[in-house]
Amino acid sequence: MGLLSFRGGVHPPHFKEPTSRLKVENAVEPKVVTIPLSQHIGAPCEPLVKPGDKVKVGEKIGESKSFVSAPVHSSVSGEVKAIKPCLTPSGEALCIIIESDGLNALHENVIPKGDIEALSGEEIKNIIREAGIVGMGGAGFPTHVKLSPPPENKIDTIILNGAECEPYLTADHRLMLENPGDIVYGLKAMMKVLSVSKAYIGIEDNKGDAIGVMEEAVKNERDIEIVGLETKYPQGAEKQLIYACTKREVPSGGLPMAVGVVVNNVGTAAAVAAAIKTGMPLIERICTVGGKGIKEPKNLLIKIGTSFKEIVEQCGGYRGDIGKLIMGGPMMGLAQYTDEIPATKTASGILAFTPDEASLPKPRNCIKCGKCVDICPAFLQPLYISAYSLNNMHETAEKYNALDCIECGSCSFICPSKRPLLQSIRVAKREIIAKKRKTK
Ligand code: SF4
Ligand code: SF4
Structure with a gap:
């Protein structure tokens, strides 16, 4: 199949070379984690613990009764030191601060939940909700909500987003190379939840090695197709990805489910697989740490709640003065005022730019060039x-x-x-x- 695409878009430089060939490394264990009770679109969680409580890895420490929400879990074992408002990548939020005991003792609920053949769709959806899984490519929409379309929207297709069209970011690229099996497993689990028999995994053609690895991973899956996409920004945006893969157009003001499609990120699919196979909720993720302002760019497997400062230190620290610090990619990411903030479930990247790169030219009058x-x-x-x-x-x-x-x-x-x-x-x-x- 030729490369698929959408109308419009731009071609910013990729800047992916510094990290695209580097294997994902485990980040150093944080001594303290600061876990925000609000890390996604939806209702914030209420704390389930109090200062002085001992917690274990994977223990649920916050949840909300609201349907559009996802619980949060401890990423370390240790003691709850405080619950207070702290600065997070998306503003101030109530956070649970936990001092690690360094033992990484697992909570008793972190046990395999069965396999997708034996589990019902409802059971899988409940596992996904309990694991606190949210969209890991962008705004962090709770995944169980996406998997609960209203009855009038018949879903027949799932698309996994492996486009990773933002410059610098290579976390999804490395995940596809290093853990294709879990991506496919998680996708099959979500297909069962929605009773759909067709799925696509869209990958931009600047990741030819990932296309090859994923094609090999689905060679026995008749219902899953790998789609090579033109490398163009924003190829990973939901409506553009749906058009590229299915030629269906989401109407103005509509959601993907209006055209029978649900889109999830490849990282989300891998998190679903982990929640089913090992019982581990979403407590860690791959994060690309890069930009010219970082001495040794890397892809790190970070624990949710680790401070940006600590993560950057593991990458050799900053190279000179920093003009801009961003969580996510340079096109749609969130600029940060300080690095004393915790990484959240949506921290796909931490990018530091030099003052030269970050300086904005003075706007001039519109010349109506179109x-x-x-x-x-x-x-x-x-x-x-x-x-x-x-x-x-x-x-x-x-x-x-x-x-x-x-x-x-x-x-x-x-x-x-x-x-x-x-x-x-x-x-x-x-x-x-x-x-x-x-x-x-
Ligand atoms: S930011 Fe909005 S207006 Fe600008 S190109 Fe993207 S979709 Fe169009
Ligand atoms: S039409 Fe005006 S606003 Fe649009 S790209 Fe040209 S100069 Fe910029």
């Missing part, structure tokens, strides 16, 4: 939405479908006048959503 319109993968007119946003005309921005913006940043990247397109469109979206909530 490049932002040509490349917008959501078929929007970023120059107008941005202009209306900057003039506080949010209702007009809404008429221009601002809410369909997937915040990929391609328009800002391509704009020759370096207009603050994404930033202003984000403001418009925030204002429109706030107004809608108020009206409700």
